[in-house]
Amino acid sequence: MSQDIRIKKGLDIKLKGEAEKVTEDAISSNVYTLKPEDFHSIIPKLSLKVGEKLKAGQSVFYSKANQDIKFPSPVSGELVDVIRGEKRKILAFKIQADNEQQFVDFGIKDPKAMKAEEVKSHLLEAGCWPFIKQRPYDVIANPTKTPKAIFVSAYASAPLAADYDYVLEGKEKELQAAVTALSKLTEGEVHVSVGKSSSSQFAGLNNITLHKVSGPHPSGNVSTQIAKIDPINKGEVVWTVTPQDLVIIGELLLTGKFNAERVIALAGSSVKAPKYYKTKIGASIDSIVKGKLNEVSKRIISGNVLTGKAKDLKGNLGYYDNIVTVIPEGDDYEMFGWNKPVFKKISTTRALTFSWLFPNKKYDLNTNTNGEHRAFVVTGSYEEVFPLDIYPMQILKSCMYQDLDEMEKLGMYEVAPEDFALTEFICVSKQPHQEIIRKGLDLMLKEIG
Structure with missing residues (x-):
């Protein structure tokens, strides 16, 4: 039986260049x-x-x-x-x-028969432990601790995000093996969140508690789901895993091989024919995008447009990324951009902007920040797109002046940098919210542990 989660606060950023549901093999990276x-x-x-x-x-x-x-x-x-x-x-x-791939044989395992310590030792030995991350601090999980629950978000709400229902087709056996093994590592539940109207592969699995999520981005962020299902208190730990990493863990258990294959989305308005490609973790960006981009000034991003990292053709696919996004580079200057009606951009305000009139319109946005870095301006706009029961402006400021007590009281244990991607997107002060939160979490990890 599923439990519904409805998110009201947030913002869906609809962009041109969504990946067509067709999968091809990417060029093999050297x-x-x-x-x-x-x-x-x-x-x-x-x-x-x-x-x-x-x-x-x-x-x-x-x-x-x-x-x-x-x-x-x-x-x-x-x-x-x-x-x-x-x-x-x-x-x-x-x-x-190598031209011909060889794998270390870690041995086939039956997750139903394994004990918690056996599962943990096997994942550590095979190198699958880095796929398990923990909250608080959003770092690789500490194997000496026991989480009160494990969370998997199989609903991607970020702009142009890869469709999990599509990329996980035919992977039910691997997913079941992985969640069965992970369920041994917690005294609580393995919570899996899927889209409300999706036909997810998780729907028929055992050893999980299924939740159906609806609402604007960041409803797909695991922090949003944790806050609605089982919030983190001081001294508590939860673990998170992404669905495609579950597939790698499941395949390890069923075959004894560490198979780093990923189905990624190549998306964005600067891509000639956006679609899905089979590649591997750490592959070169050139092997994924070669011959597939428009001849314009562009920004290549490993990850989505809100949280990803800028790459060049010599760069590589990020370890946890399942999308490469390519959008126009915002290197142009717009004359009187601050003083004329805006029709081609997204805005949460209604001052000379009209995106609110066309909620389903898709935009061709570039990387231009439309302004320079300046002091924080209190507008109340952050709260409109921030669904957690936390004061975003106050927690950002407490991170900047490094008040650990205040950071704790304001809910720092519950957040990750990605949770502030939307507030950074709409910020009129052009402050680097994700960087501020990351530094705050690092300070807490160092001082409090």
């Missing part, structure tokens, strides 16, 4: 890249030397704080380079892929 920056708060330690051969699933590096947390290679091949920055900080690992 080099795959793993970046420690994708795993927040992790200090990497090398598991092997440059020039050594490795199989898919073999550890490339591990966490300095906990050597049991390993980060595997998505392909078999050779570790050809370790890129370092200032003070020899490791920035990236480059792996040259």
Whole structure:
């Protein structure tokens, strides 16, 4: 039996360039890249030397704080380079892929027969533990703690997001194996949220509590769902996993192989024919977008337009990303843009803007911020798009002046940077909300733990 979650506050940003539900194989990437920056708060330690051969699933590096947390290679091949920055900080690992892939055999497992410690040890050994993240702090889960619940959001509400119902077609066995295994790791429930009108693969699975979500973005954000289902209090921990990472965990259990394959959406108004592509974690951006983009100035983003990271053709697909978005670069200047009616942009206000008259219209937006960074202006607009029972302006300011007590009282344990993507989008002050929250969470993790 499902439980409904209805979100009223938020904002749907409808953009042109939604991916057609057709899947093709992307060009095989020659080099795959793993970046420690994708795993927040992790200090990497090398598991092997440059020039050594490795199989898919073999550890490339591990966490300095906990050597049991390993980060595997998505392909078999050779570790050809370790890129370092200032003070020899490791920035990236480059792996040259073999033509014929070989996998480490971790053994086939029956999740029903496994005990909690067996599941945990198996996921740690095979390198699947980084797929499990924890709240508070939005970092890789601490394997020594037991969460009060595990949350999976199978409803994507972000602009141009990949359709989970489509990309998970035929993956019921893998999903069932994964949720059965994860259910052993918590004394509470495995909560899965799907769209209210979706025909999700999760609907017929066991060992889960199903929730149907409706409402504007950020209704698909896992923080929004946690707040409605089982809010986090001080001293409590919950874990989160994305649906496509569940597939990798399930395939590991059923086949004994770490298969880093992803079905990603290549979307955006600067893409000639937006559609879905099969690729692997860490693949080069060039292998995904080559020959598929319009000949205009454009911004390539690994992730969605609100939370993703800008990439060039030499960049790589982010470890947790299942979409590459390409939109026009906002490098033009609009004369008197602040003093004339606006028809081609989205706005939450009705002052010389008309997007509220056309709620279903799709827009071709660029990256122009339409203004410069300035001091916070109190407008009350953040609360209109922020569904959590938290004061967004106050919590942002408490992060800026680093008042830990105030951050705790205002609900910092419940949030992640992505929850402030919409407030950042509509911010008239052009403040970097997600960066402010990330720094605040880092401070709390350091000082409070």
